Amino acid sequence: MDPLLDAQFLPSGFHYSGFYKRLIALNLTNLEPWRILQGQMLIQRTVGLRERYPSRLLVPFARRIDSDAVACWDLDADCDAISVIHDFANSGWEQRERYDDLTCWFRQAVEDMIEFEQ
Template sequence: MTAGPYLFEDYPLPDGFKLPASYLELLAKGLPEIDPWWWLAPYKDRANYWAATLRQQFPSRSLVPFAKHGGSDDVACFDGSDMSGDPKVLYIHAFCSPGWELRGDAENFQKWLQNTEIEAAEFQAGDED
């Protein structure tokens, strides 16, 4: 685990891409538990692994991964081609043939987080049965 959140300081992000302010604010406050997802920011090696793996597998896409689903090969990524400062979040399925990787999207990080928190609450409730 790194000392603080890893923001790809030594991994090249797409030119002109900025991490969304809502994501940076959450990092500053502390990341919530989102099981079955887990955050990449606390783990430099894992963050770099997923960034490099997705770049190699899907070179036509510009992806900035930030969370991984624990029960699948799905990775939540910012759309690195979106220079708005509030990029779409893409659900990317790793280790599939190019063209089949996009599993869905969310309008932005805030929307993704809302959906993921609902999923995490349902996941936790299912564990209590």
């Protein structure tokens, strides 16, 4: 399964960061409760987010297994910014968290993993 979207699903000018590609290469895709989206699940979430939040420019890459939280690059904020969206919330109520970049999100995902096991 591929954790990268084909160009047809990506906004113009968007490129996956080197850090994200490194996470994938190191197989750091299961940071329970966070999971990197792959294959058909990634495509379905991408299409669904566009339908549910048409005013947002989001590129999803991970989801929490214990909620409807989805981590996305938020191109409306900044191409490096990561927003955690409560998917399926009413439009305007979906924003939950924002991180400056993927490394900030990843640090929190590791903290979430540690707390999840306790």
